[in-house]
Amino acid sequence: MAEAGTSNRPSLPAALGGEPVRSSPLPFYRAPIPPETLEELRATLESGWLTTGPRVRRFEERLRELTGARALVATSSCTAALHLALVLSGVGPGDEVITTPLTFCSTVHAILHVGARPVFADVEADTLLISPEEVARRIGPHTRAVIAVDYGGHPADYPRLREVIGEAGGTGGIALIADCAHNLEGRCHGKPVAQLADYACYSFYATKNLTTGEGGALALADPSQEERARRLLLHGMESDAWKRYSVEGGNEGGEGDKLYEVYEAGFKYNLPELAAALGLVQLRHLGRWHQRRRELVLRYRQLLSELPEVELLAEREWAEPAYHLMPVLIDFDSLGMGRRRFMEMLRAEGIHTSVHFTPVHQFHFYRQLMGDLDGELPVASEAGRRLLSLPLFPEMGSEEVEQVVQALDKVIGWAKG
Numbered sequence: 001m002a003e004a005g006t007s008n009r010p011s012l013p014a015a016l017g018g019e020p021v022r023s024s025p026l027p028f029y030r031a032p033i034p035p036e037t038l039e040e041l042r043a044t045l046e047s048g049w050l051t052t053g054p055r056v057r058r059f060e061e062r063l064r065e066l067t068g069a070r071a072l073v074a075t076s077s078c079t080a081a082l083h084l085a086l087v088l089s090g091v092g093p094g095d096e097v098i099t100t101p102l103t104f105c106s107t108v109h110a111i112l113h114v115g116a117r118p119v120f121a122d123v124e125a126d127t128l129l130i131s132p133e134e135v136a137r138r139i140g141p142h143t144r145a146v147i148a149v150d151y152g153g154h155p156a157d158y159p160r161l162r163e164v165i166g167e168a169g170g171t172g173g174i175a176l177i178a179d180c181a182h183n184l185e186g187r188c189h190g191k192p193v194a195q196l197a198d199y200a201c202y203s204f205y206a207t208k209n210l211t212t213g214e215g216g217a218l219a220l221a222d223p224s225q226e227e228r229a230r231r232l233l234l235h236g237m238e239s240d241a242w243k244r245y246s247v248e249g250g251n252e253g254g255e256g257d258k259l260y261e262v263y264e265a266g267f268k269y270n271l272p273e274l275a276a277a278l279g280l281v282q283l284r285h286l287g288r289w290h291q292r293r294r295e296l297v298l299r300y301r302q303l304l305s306e307l308p309e310v311e312l313l314a315e316r317e318w319a320e321p322a323y324h325l326m327p328v329l330i331d332f333d334s335l336g337m338g339r340r341r342f343m344e345m346l347r348a349e350g351i352h353t354s355v356h357f358t359p360v361h362q363f364h365f366y367r368q369l370m371g372d373l374d375g376e377l378p379v380a381s382e383a384g385r386r387l388l389s390l391p392l393f394p395e396m397g398s399e400e401v402e403q404v405v406q407a408l409d410k411v412i413g414w415a416k417g
């Protein structure tokens with residue numbers, strides 16, 4: 001630990017008047033914006049085309065190559081992609097969808113939005129990924145889909161999930177949906193997730209591995225669903241604005257004097273052109289950023305292995321994670337302080353942290369809807385009390401990782417007296 005300057009426990013925390021580890025705050029996340037972004041945005045504005053158009057098509061094509069998907073459509077968010085995946089799976093009222101409680105609330109909201117019932121399966125204690133065995137226990141006659149979440153960027157075990165769905169006699173009738181909000185780049189058993197799940201849903205939200213500010217994508221294992229996916233994400237219309245109004249788009253439209261036809265009550269889930277412009281620039285740097293986050297995680301793991309109070313999550317040998325988050329587990333009760341206080345003390349040291357996630361079943365709305373599920377979901381419930389996400393972003397330096405560990409050591413050392 002001497003390397004990171006953490007050998008002299010305890011020293012007075014900054015929250016109590018001591019010297020902070022850092023004089024300027026280290027944010028939890030800072031999105032890298034390459035310098036050529038402004039040029040790309042200007043070109044987009046000058047093109048005169050702001051809504052979904054040629055840049056979105058190019059972005060989709062590059063994403064399709066990157067994810068190995070057979071078909072892919074850009075969406076306005078991952079939440080939209082999850083909703084579309086459920087609609088395309090034919091999930092509706094009376095159906096059940098199994099998912100993990102350790103996710104962002106919108107994974108579960110999407111299930112409610114199609115009128116189905118969410119069923120939570122607990123997570124594995126060492127990876128915090130949905131447990132295929134727990135999924136198996138919850139498959140019933142009404143199960144129509146399973147949504148796995150690649151928590152922190154580590155892929156769920158899709159081949160095993162596919163097996164348990166098959167063993168339960170659900171092949172064909174139960175869709176396997178991947179919430180890849182954290183995992184654009186990772187691979188599972190040597191394959192990109194889009195080649196293992198029926199649907200893979202990506203997020204390009206402000207803090208994600210690739211950002212378009214807000215945005216997402218839906219990868220489809222069955223390319224024959226692409227047409228309906230495109231229709232659903234734009235009001236159920238058969239012809240998008242690029243086709244309706246642009247000379248290049250061909251001015252295709254509906255029959256007779258109708259410029260377009262409406263086939264169903266779709267949604268407004270399309271990605272605008274400016275967002276795709278951001279995404280196209282980001283894609284050029286994605287590999288380098290992924291590699292950098294991997295190096296930072298390795299450094300964290302090396303240094304944190306010497307802090308017994310900080311538990312690291314396991315990494316499966318078949319996984320190539322996307323390294324989106326750096327979550328750790330800390331027993332705040334044994335330190336005699338709540339997590340909120342712990343985070344405030346780190347903040348006083350100049351280190352900003354976050355929490356991924358409060359398990360969804362513990363939120364007021366879901367407690368009202370489903371009752372107290374802590375007893376049924378012991379692993380996720382316990383992890384939810386102990387999780388802390390450390391700063392991780394590609395422009396972080398190794399010395400900043402060392403400062404985070406130093407601050408953790410300082411606060412923990414002081415708490416333990």
Ligand SMILES: Cc1ncc(COP(=O)(O)O)c(C=O)c1O
Nearest residue numbers: 077078079104106181203204205
């Ligand atoms: C696991 C997970 N799923 C879904 C989402 C929703 O993504 P979006 O904001 O793109 O809708 C998030 C966003 O934070 C997430 O972390």
